[in-house]
Amino acid sequence: MSSIVLGPNRYGKAETRLVRVAREGPVHHLKDLSVSTSLSGDMDAAHLTGDNAAVLPTDSQKNTVYAFAARHGVGEIEEFAALLARHFVATRPPVRHARVEIEEYAWNRVPGGPPHAFVRDGGEVRTCVVHHDDDGSTTVVSGLKDLVVLNTTASEFRGFAVDAYTTLQPATDRVLATAVTARWRHAGETASYGESYARARRGLLDAFAGTRSLSLQQTLYAMGERVLAGGPELCEVRLSLPNRHHLAVDLSPFGLPNDNEVFHAADRPYGLIEGTVLREDAPDAGFAWE
Secondary structure, eight states: OOOOOOOOOOEEEEEEEEEEEEEETTEEEEEEEEEEEEEEESOHHHHHTOOOTTOOOHHHHHHHHHHHHHHHOOOSHHHHHHHHHHHHHHHOTTEEEEEEEEEEOOEEEOTTSOTTOEEEOOSOEEEEEEEEETTSOEEEEEEEEEEEEEESSSBOBOSOOOOTTOOOOOBSSOOEEEEEEEEEEESSOOSOHHHHHHHHHHHHHHHHHHOOBSOHHHHHHHHHHHHHHTOTTEEEEEEEEEEOOEEEOOOGGGTOOOSSOOEEEOOSSOEEEEEEEEOTTOOOOTTTTO
């Protein structure tokens, strides 16, 4: 009978909700985050014998997030995540590796309102994952999710494989819609994560809008390629694109034509297209995608 051993493990505090208000007189600035921390290292005893001497409580990790927000402020989420990750590795000898994931929820000022009034942005969520290891190495993956985009034309899907169960008809002019999840890996430290994010986001939108799509796979590659073309600081992009099907409604029972004008927006099932686009000379990813 083979032996039973403990495999890879980590623990942390998930989804610590943090709102930081920076006050410059009457003008206020708002940061709204969800921060998840995760630590790993020399902690086998906690699993094997219940000895918690090496375990920094997850409540302490949560408190660190709040304390660092007060002490250091919150600028770009990548910088805040790296600050936390390096702190945990540097101050807790049993911790060999720290992973910090942050989601940022955008707020805009109320038009015409006072400089302390905000309205929640209904758009995408900005994301990042930072890893820091006790050998000093750091990886940064930035990204976004729930970026909902739609083309009412310039999309087709035909020439696909057919088998005994195929009922789908070729489409030469269809609605193409998706909710983009995109993550891009930085080749090293980046001077301005905010500017890099803006360029990557713009690249995603420009490629989606400007590509005559023969398939969502083709669009995915075009989007990843455009992101990498926008800045040498990025070396790899991973995309997940659910195909939000828009199906033309049959109006013939009512004696009405439907020239691609009336659709049923189906929420499920849906096609899910995922892929990676990277530079040929991209450095090894290490633990970046874990």
